[in-house]
Amino acid sequence: MRPPVFRFAPSPNGYLHLGHAFSALLNADLARAGGGRLLLRIEDIDRSRCRPEYEQAIYEDLAWLGIDWEKPVRRQSEHFDAYRDALEKLRSLGLIYPTFESRGEIARMIAQQSNAQDWPCDPDGAPLYPGNRNAMSDAEREARVQAGEPYALRLDMASAIARVGAPSWSETGGGPTGETGSIAVQAWGDVTLARKDVPTSYHLSVVIDDALQGVTQVVRGQDLFWSTSVHRLLQALLDLPVPAYRHHRLILDDEGRKLSKSSRATALRALRAEGRTPADIRKMVGLASG
Template sequence: MPDTPPVFRFAPSPNGLLHLGHALSAMLNHDMAKATNGRFLLRIEDIDQTRCRPEFETAISRDLAWLGLDWERPVRRQSDHLDAYASALERLNELGVVYPSVMTRGEIKAAVAEAEADGRTWPRDPDGSPLYPGRERTCSASERADLLASGRAYAWRLDMQKAISLLGGTPLTWDESGAGPMDEAGVILANPAAWGDVILSRSDAPSSYHLSVVVDDALQGVTHVVRGRDLYHATSVHRLLQRLLDLPQPLYHHHRLILGPDGRKLSKSNQDTGIAAFRAAGRTPEEVRALIV
């Protein structure tokens, strides 16, 4: 039986124009797929319907084609597969590792401020955001039903400590071919607890990035996840969800970030570093590649 070819993917959100950082990620995925006789997929992560727009999706395809990249069709759009994320959330609910939460950002901020005013140090995740207080974590089944029926906006959160306990003490790791603190075999010890009770779904959005990315990668047979270093620590959460949902583990490769003049990673608001801006200025795809790869 022939070996299954490796599968790579570039998965942008159509909420703005692609910049040089996106170009680097797309090119690396494309080049690595080509070098290994693998497949290169384009996935449109358009869960957030308030920010994602069709014209940005059109621009993504135009920019990637101008860069000389080609990808398999049809393109997977997350908005076409909401049932897959709902099924994954339901499975986690059956495991007893999710709970509905209703605290607003303002309420979380107030709770953190009160704790810090009392001299307590509030834990923060790797991105610097305070961990969720988890007040609803111990609610009874009837209390949760009342909460969901109250009409308040809510989010489904992962009960992190309970989820980790289901691993039975088995170490949670991932295989990394990029940069990072790893052993000689390229194995990294994951630390999902650092993220606290992450959001998996909201009443106004059917899935979070954490949940949808692991479901999509599994359903598309992705074997190699190549993405920026800004998502390095989030891999701990993804590995936990993969274990809970019995999903395969891809090989991870976190590449360097391209930084702007202010030393921060590029954002879609940096129009001067947009692919379309380089094209409009008369630059060639080869010149853009030389800038970043």
């Protein structure tokens, strides 16, 4: 039997905080306990926000925590061709289509609906795309793409589900309100898989990377629990292997909110500068001594 393969996959768009430390340490602990491997992946598809200094800080913070990982590190920005190949397969199946509305135009489209006040949102809180694939011919869409217009490539959710069925998965953790391994993927609507300026999305790149890297155990925060339905659907459509999933608890701030870079949660490097030790960090996130 091959050893289990875990991964920690941060984005270099800010400094790591306690929430990242918990996830990284948990993955490292589980890999060590199971005689497995730990990979580090740098998820840097958003080149406008990612910075080399943040990537270097990731390496420094993880090394300070006592975490070791296999080399070389995979950077998503170096593998756009793999994501384009996946999109081309979905295109050949007739499952993706380009749309051209800006966020403001989508908001105005929703405002014109009779049920605008109750318009559904996806699990991340974004309004579902209100357009209709059949509202424009494929030839017209292609002409607009070739003319250089900005676009988003969306998954035709109804057609995708008709092809492979509704997904479920093996869950050894749980969702924020007790979910245990399934959620209606329709809740995402026609989810975006790529844009003209960024030729992939988190949903697409993560399933391709996990498959190419042989990841068998996906251990990540409960905030990504709902995304798993999209990931399982893409795995089925692209004939990719299916890892086991474990969604762990989140580290919250004093007001009960998830720590995030955007909220300027205290960075590990700042805690280190205050004199905190790796043992202190483990205690702060509720992990036993390593």
